[in-house]
Amino acid sequence: MTMKRMKQWITPVFAFVCLAAPVVYADTPTNQQEGKTVYSLDFKADQYTEETVALDDKTIAYRAYKNIMYVQHPVDTTYQLLNVFVPVEYYEGKSVGDFTAETAPIFLKNDIGGYMPALPGDPQMVREDGNANPMPFALSKGYVVVSPGARGSASEVNGVFTGKSPAAIVDLKAAVRYLRYNDAVMPGTAEKIISDGTSAGGALSALLGASGNDALYEPYLKALGAAETPDHIFATVAFCPITDLEHADMAYEWLYNRVNDDKDANGKPLYQFTDAQKALSAELKALYPAYFNSLGLKSVIDGAALTDANLEAYIKHFVIAAAQKAMDTKGTDMSGYAWMTISNGKVTDIDFNAYLSHVTRWQPIKDPPAFDWLGDQSTQEPRKFGSRENKLFGTETQDVSVYTDFSAAKLGVTISQELKDRVYLMNAMNFVGKKGVNNAPYWYIRHGSIDRDTAFPVPVSLYTKLMNVGAAKDVNFDLAWDRPHSGDYDLDELFAWIGSVCK
Template sequence: MNMKTGLLLFMAISGTVSRTSAQTTDPLRFDPENYTVQTLQMPDGSSVSYKAYEGIHYVTNVEDPAYQTLNLYVPETLEAGTAVPILLRTYVGGYMASTAKTPSATDATGRALSEGYVVCIPGSRGSNSVVSENGKDIYTGIAPNGLLDLKAAVRYLHYNDDVMPGDADRIFTDGTSAGGAMSALLGATGNCPEYAPYLERMGAAPGRDDVFASICYCPITDLDHADSEYEWLYGCTNDGVRGLDSAQKRISSELAAQCPAYLESLNLTTPDGEKLTADNYREYLKKLLMASAHKALEAGAEIPDSIGIVFYQEKRLPVSGHLPEGMAPRPGHPQNGRPQNGRPEMLDGRGAPSFGPGGGAPRFNNRTDFVADIDLDVYLAYVASVTPLKTPPAFDAWGVLGSPASPENKVFGNEQGEPANFTDFSLRQHSQDGDAAIDPALQQRIYLMNPMNFIGASDSTLAGHWFIRHGARDRDTSFLVPINLATKLQNTGADVDFALPWNRPHSGDYNLDELFEWIKRTASAR
């Protein structure tokens, strides 16, 4: 019997720990008896009954009671003391506030309960959370407060691990868009001392705030570099489908020019050992998109050639009969690469870099046409034609060419609700002051909201496992953002399963079979 099981059984038998005594002696102690039983109907017609522990404050100095609570859901069949994974699902979107929600049968929360896992859904403050003090509105969700709330919720789980169902050593965070960024931040900043003073002032539980694994769908992150990455990638559409005017083209070009130096500074290395720079990045992106297309073809998808995808059968072998550069025949095939059916096959490794089962090169068979190349400019124009691109700057937009504040401008603003620029470039454009720069206090807040600053840091506990997805036609941020995140994590030694799912827009918690196969495999491999 482990210590956790023994303590829970002792409490159940002796009855020495009651709801009243637990709350009186320590307001952050979990009360295992304060729950209701609820039922969730699943899409397949089955139902899941669970214990619902709701409205739990995870800090003692509650500034905004509408958001600073968490809900915990435990399958009713889960035996006391059983150490199962905890799925921590944040519903943050657009860096706005999110209440502690209930499980949904159509996303990962309901699926986790049906799999026998514990589910934690914390609320958190955001750019639109407001309280009234002495007749004045105080905006409570300025950065990094939303992240601090989520870290406090993680601390609560660790602090109560001895009396709470689930295993706090196997917390899987899950979020989409800005929530994906928060999931990445939770995974990258575990136990980082730079957050400790904030958490102490909030009255967060003492102890750890690291997580076991991070699930990040289309993370809107690396905000202080995302504008330049967006323009560097999508600048090829400025004269076409994007239709920018001359002033917007100037902003786009100036931002794009910043990107190569940033990529160089990251010092990223591809799985093949090649340094990733602006010179080879487009080819690297093409490989990842080609792998996504291959996987979709294997699943029976139809992909038109009008969107820049070049299929092998459209290319003719040279007179010599040799395969194009980068292709090789399989063992046993003629050296000219022509199998009996007349179509050469690709070796694994010719497709995507190895980013785990979700992003690895797919299997091929003679019944599936495969992609030989991608005209990236044509493909990016297709992406922009499906969902119009953001105008430059995509994120730090406030005041640039008269643009209103973005959600990100608001989250980096002040407690009076006034937005703020968070890049020197946009601040200079806004203020018309060529020497303008972000003040140090704000710069520190910006720093704390970028997981790229903490991956590999000696004073942070990095989550060991990562599941990162960004749709192959998601234009809400540049493809560079999730690719850089995944590559830096892999370079640091983390276990990373990364892919750009074909034809997927900006969304999350899809293909739950794939996700929960990964969760099972990862949880058992600890």
């Protein structure tokens, strides 16, 4: 560690004594510029509190720098903030695990769900989904933890919607740029930023990793006064990413159309789909093969061309691998699954249709279209006024909008080119292997084996495209056994992988 950096990081003891409560310095703009309020992008190393959090039988001590504005011209000061948490050992010249203050990776954890706005998180938070908060775990391993807030579909200021697409990904990119801008004066290295998110947050984590430095986002970043630095990252962690929204409805019906007429043990239909809904399902199912085949993907197993004809068998491979891993590493009992064939301790086959019926017993499938939905206005909330994705693609003055040609045609409306451009900016698939873009070299993708929130072809295609185009050095993919729609599970496994790629 250089003396220059030591002086910047180690602040006098009285800095903490004088700050008995978390400091909110985002509310103190630097000056005015052409009628705009201008916030400083300089990291304020002397504005922190010292905090602790319990982890198992240990107490983790860290410095907390909270409510940092990461752009000069925010449009929503409630959400365009980030928190930084640093192990106290780094201010004492010590190392933590494999890392020092200069080499510590930055664990960038977003708490975005449902494409809704998210406030900056905290190591003290208790997760509503029952999974562990990864922030204390990351601190215990020596990572600098950063939690960015971000605008989302429901963000509103003075009657204007501020968080419609592509606001969330623009905010995350701006947060990355802030970290790079301040890399010389902050502990940790911005050359090793690991983004983590779940569901919509997983999709945004994937998009952050796929779209590094793409010029299409530049006008949005410039308007916010984001730092003029790169925004590519080192690694992406994406749990159950709700991505490829342009084609998610097609993928969903291609997979789940076959269970539309499933019945319970008493012979009663599980779903009360109307004839019109079943017709929509069939139409969408028929559209997916053309899209999937256009991707030109090749199997990561044997290099064979992937088409709709062998996609089912390809997905089965990952389901079987997940079951085998659960048996081998956790001793999971598979004897209750009549649709699974096991011979000499090896899973040799599954009845795919019966497996999908098993998946949808955990949580019923969505009525079609699963995502771009603005049809029947007689249903109860939240579907009456569209899906969360419909809200994502509204405008400053319009809360919801259809965003696919299919749904637009059903409603007799036209999708503008401006909206199509915004939809494009939210899909990681559009940027993997794209010329002139810096894809993250390391990826960790998980989708639960009983997660029906999006269809299995979506994460499988993302993984396969990453592998096919050579956009990554390491892609760790798994259909995590018996996991529903959730994230940040198996933290030991996750951080073992992160540690291995950060060496």
